[in-house]
Amino acid sequence: MEKNPCDQIKHGEEEKHLTTKLGGLKTLAFVISTETFEKVASFGLHANMILYLINEYHMSNAKGANVLFLWSAISNFMPILGAFLSDSFLGRFRVIALGTFVSLLGMSLLWLTAALPQATPPQCNGLATESCASPKAAQLALLFSSLALMSTGAGGIRPCALAFGADQLYNPSNPENKRVLQSFFNWYYVSVGLSLMVSITVIVYIQDAAGWVIGFGVPAGLMFLSTVMFLLGSPLYIKLMPDKSLFTSFAQVMVAAWQNKHLALPPMESDPGIWYYHKGSKLIAPTQKLRFLNKACMIGNPEKDIDMDGRAINPWNLCTVKQVEELKALIKVLPIWSSGIMIAVSISQHSFQVLQARVMDRHLIPGGLKIPAGSFGVFAMITLTIWVATYDQIIVPLLSKFTKRSRGFSLKERMGIGLAISCVAMAVAAMVESKRRATAIR
Numbered sequence: 001m002e003k004n005p006c007d008q009i010k011h012g013e014e015e016k017h018l019t020t021k022l023g024g025l026k027t028l029a030f031v032i033s034t035e036t037f038e039k040v041a042s043f044g045l046h047a048n049m050i051l052y053l054i055n056e057y058h059m060s061n062a063k064g065a066n067v068l069f070l071w072s073a074i075s076n077f078m079p080i081l082g083a084f085l086s087d088s089f090l091g092r093f094r095v096i097a098l099g100t101f102v103s104l105l106g107m108s109l110l111w112l113t114a115a116l117p118q119a120t121p122p123q124c125n126g127l128a129t130e131s132c133a134s135p136k137a138a139q140l141a142l143l144f145s146s147l148a149l150m151s152t153g154a155g156g157i158r159p160c161a162l163a164f165g166a167d168q169l170y171n172p173s174n175p176e177n178k179r180v181l182q183s184f185f186n187w188y189y190v191s192v193g194l195s196l197m198v199s200i201t202v203i204v205y206i207q208d209a210a211g212w213v214i215g216f217g218v219p220a221g222l223m224f225l226s227t228v229m230f231l232l233g234s235p236l237y238i239k240l241m242p243d244k245s246l247f248t249s250f251a252q253v254m255v256a257a258w259q260n261k262h263l264a265l266p267p268m269e270s271d272p273g274i275w276y277y278h279k280g281s282k283l284i285a286p287t288q289k290l291r292f293l294n295k296a297c298m299i300g301n302p303e304k305d306i307d308m309d310g311r312a313i314n315p316w317n318l319c320t321v322k323q324v325e326e327l328k329a330l331i332k333v334l335p336i337w338s339s340g341i342m343i344a345v346s347i348s349q350h351s352f353q354v355l356q357a358r359v360m361d362r363h364l365i366p367g368g369l370k371i372p373a374g375s376f377g378v379f380a381m382i383t384l385t386i387w388v389a390t391y392d393q394i395i396v397p398l399l400s401k402f403t404k405r406s407r408g409f410s411l412k413e414r415m416g417i418g419l420a421i422s423c424v425a426m427a428v429a430a431m432v433e434s435k436r437r438a439t440a441i442r
Contacts, residue, residue: 099156
């Protein structure tokens with residue numbers, strides 16, 4: 001019997017969590033430590049990479065920024081492939097294990113580019129970048145291979161780590177399960193925040209003070225610890241088997257809706273018996289938004305569409321109400337997602353901020369500690385932390401008196417205000433750069 005590809009809780013999964021002694025709080029030390037080491041290693045390389053490309057590979061500012069932009073873009077795209085492999089073929093454990101190993105291989109290759117003199121062009125000896133020897137094809141191939149491997153590894157780790165940790169704690173029979181999961185999510189994001197702070201301060205400082213060989217060797221060592229920690233916990237993990245992907249489910253809904261386009265949609269207050277859903281499902285009738293998709297779960301001919309067990313004979317002709325509603329949810333979130341594209345573009349210009357900081361006076365006090373250029377991102381993190389606390393503890397109570405809502409602004413209003421502030425931030429950044437450039441020319 002074919003499983004519904006959109007069932008997020010697979011048949012027998014609840015039983016598995018209830019009867020097994022695997023999983024639980026004892027696995028969280030392995031999961032969170034794995035994620036912490038991986039984050040420190042990977043983000044510690046991003047922060048200062050533009051300076052490595054300019055100083056060691058003699059790239060121009062624009063070319064180096066383009067390389068890092070493509071690296072970031074591929075790293076953010078690969079999790080889609082990783083999620084597909086996890087859900088459809090390999091499962092989360094195998095995808096994370098492969099991701100950590102591939103990331104370790106990529107970081108080791110990057111370390112070799114710094115450790116082997118033959119892997120980079122000869123030193124410039126104070127000459128302008130334009131006068132320096134360009135990197136050879138083999139040297140660029142080694143560099144780009146390391147970046148590609150790290151992007152591939154990130155594609156395995158990022159989409160699965162949080163969900164894999166939640167798998168270890170999922171226990172519907174426990175009335176405190178929701179609180180336990182929320183606590184795990186909180187600690188997970190605390191570990192991510194601390195990891196980012198360490199990566200853009202400690203790792204960047206090591207790279208500036210001790211050089212690239214040690215500066216890249218430390219992240220590679222941390223990635224090795226991440227891989228070892230994750231594999232050590234293997235006997236304790238709950239490892240759910242893969243099921244069919246949501247991508248397949250979305251395709252089935254679209255095909256079924258097209259195949260059933262000749263069917264007439266019933267009135268809004270119709271008998272729920274005309275809709276196809278699995279026994280025990282809470283969704284027994286589709287919503288009225290995006291109604292054209294409702295034809296995908298509409299039973300046209302019970303004798304031809306349903307078998308003796310009450311299952312769809314052909315899932316490409318008849319889908320469940322749940323499948324249809326999941327596709328609707330994806331479509332409805334696309335406008336919100338698209339509104340964040342430009343703010344993501346502005347955030348991705350970290351390398352330019354590093355180049356700005358490199359030519360500025362970075363001493364907090366004259367003759368005091370000099371902040372590394374790659375560590376300037378820590379100010380954004382500190383601001384974010386202070387703002388979140390201030391908003392939650394001070395601003396929300398004040399706003400709730402005027403808006404008559406417990407959280408002050410709605411989520412969409414908060415997102416809109418955030419986008420408006422990001423526009424102001426880019427305008428300020430443009431004025432600062434204009435002033436800096438004019439001063440430098442003068």
